[in-house]
Amino acid sequence: MTAIEAVDLYKRFGDLVAVDGVSFKVDSGEVFGFLGPNGAGKTTTLRMLTGILPPDRGRAIVLGLDVWENPIRVKERIGIVPEASNVYIDLTVWQNMMLMAELYGVPRDVRVSRARALLDSMGLLERRGEKAKRLSKGLRQRLLICMALIHEPELLFLDEPTGGLDVQSAREIRDMLRRMNREEKVTVFLTTHNMWEAEELCHRVAVINRGKIAAVSGVEELKETISRLHTIEVRFEEAVDPSGFSEALGCDVAVLGGGRYRVQVEDVDETIRRIVDYAQEKNVRILSLNVVQPSLEDVFLEILKR
Ligand SMILES: Nc1ncnc2c1ncn2[C@@H]1O[C@H](COP(=O)(O)OP(=O)(O)OP(=O)(O)O)[C@@H](O)[C@H]1O
Ligand SMILES: [Mg+2]
Structure with a gap:
């Protein structure tokens, strides 16, 4: 089944064409990397795929639905970890989870058990009473991922999930994403400008440069290019x-x-x-x-x- 289909997506900001006719497909069950240098158009594409930004042209089909025509139905089934953290730093870890659960309309009786399980799987359960501002950057990123998963989405979008993290924290995030993909069958779409990360984590990658897709390839092919x-x-x-x-x-x-x-x-x-x-x-x-x-x-x- 196709989880994501970008069809000729196009977006300009003034004179700048940020995304220039981007098309690709992601199958459900995949970890798909969207790889490109700074300013390539990764975030802009992700925002169009998640219904945050309207495309000037083209369509984003997510889980079989046109995102722009069915924003709510799509958002109920996807999780988003944005580029800039949306953790509330003055709330505790637990309060952040509960707030997100409420926003997503997770029924009261399952909120607590889901939040506990997620925090536990990320090693955050012990820290649930702490204010988010006291967490390290790596832990805050883990919290963000927990928050994005509270409504059990089938598909998770992450914008540079390991950006700015140290090597160890970045590895933990990658391990966790891999586990979630394998065990919970969550399809993962992530942007990165780190090709080593893409090589390690993804099944397939699309390479974007200056708003255009340069290549869509299996990770083996990418590895081969890099090693040669x-x-x-x-x-x-x-x-x-x-x-x-x-x-x-x-x-x-x-x-x-x-x-x-x-x-x-x-x-x-x-x-x-x-x-x-x-x-x-x-x-x-x-x-x-x-x-x-x-x-x-x-x-x-x-x-x-x-
Ligand atoms: N709201 C906006 N208004 C004007 N220009 C924008 C806006 N958002 C993005 N851009 C421009 O569009 C281009 C693509 O930006 P985008 O954020 O999609 O790149 P990116 O691949 O995510 O880069 P990075 O790796 O730095 O996050 C950049 O030149 C950026 O400056
Ligand atoms: Mg970006």
């Missing part, structure tokens, strides 16, 4: 002729200034040998030579080439 790509940065004592250098290496060279150059290659060994040969031939000293992991932009460019 190597970026080598070299710094010479002085600037060299870029076109001659590029010719010697047999690939494009990006000039970074200050004698620094960057190349994108598959064969690291061969490229390093060529760089060393080139330096010897031109009698220029190498100050540093690094193999670095590809950035998200590098991966985009690679995907876009195909």
Whole structure:
């Protein structure tokens, strides 16, 4: 079954086209990552999919319903963890849960048991009497997820759920999302600009760049692209002729200034040998030579080439 269908979604803010004809499908049961750099249009797309923002064009179909025509019926069945925290910091953990339960019309007799179970599964039950402002960022994010699940949604939308968290907290959130997907069969749609996170957590990803979908792929394919790509940065004592250098290496060279150059290659060994040969031939000293992991932009460019 299809959980989410974005059909040619389009949104502009003044002169800026934030989302430019975005289409993709998410099956129920999937963990689907919406991956893109800052400003790519991730949040804007998510807001159109969740009925917060009207699209200028196109349609968002969620759980078989047009979101803009059935906002309430859709919202009853989805959970949303927004980009900016909507925890009430002066209320306790428990009060936040109860407030959300009330907003979503969760029947009184099940509110308490559901809230207890959720907080327990996130390791927050012991802290239920504490004010939210006393929680660390990671715990506050866990609380937000509990709040988004209080009405037992079939589908959970999360906007950068691990943004700004330390490595350990981010891992816990990921583990928890995976568990929820496996055990409770909740479909998960999340945005991220971290491709390692997408690789680890998602079944499939859509890559968005400047408002357009660059690729929709299985995570294996993404992994393969990432592992094939190597970026080598070299710094010479002085600037060299870029076109001659590029010719010697047999690939494009990006000039970074200050004698620094960057190349994108598959064969690291061969490229390093060529760089060393080139330096010897031109009698220029190498100050540093690094193999670095590809950035998200590098991966985009690679995907876009195909
Ligand atoms: N309400 C708004 N008014 C004007 N411009 C907006 C508005 N919301 C978003 N934008 C612009 O639209 C573009 C896409 O923004 P969006 O928030 O969707 O990106 P994003 O992929 O979520 O980025 P980030 O990773 O920084 O959260 C950006 O250039 C942003 O500045
Ligand atoms: Mg965003």
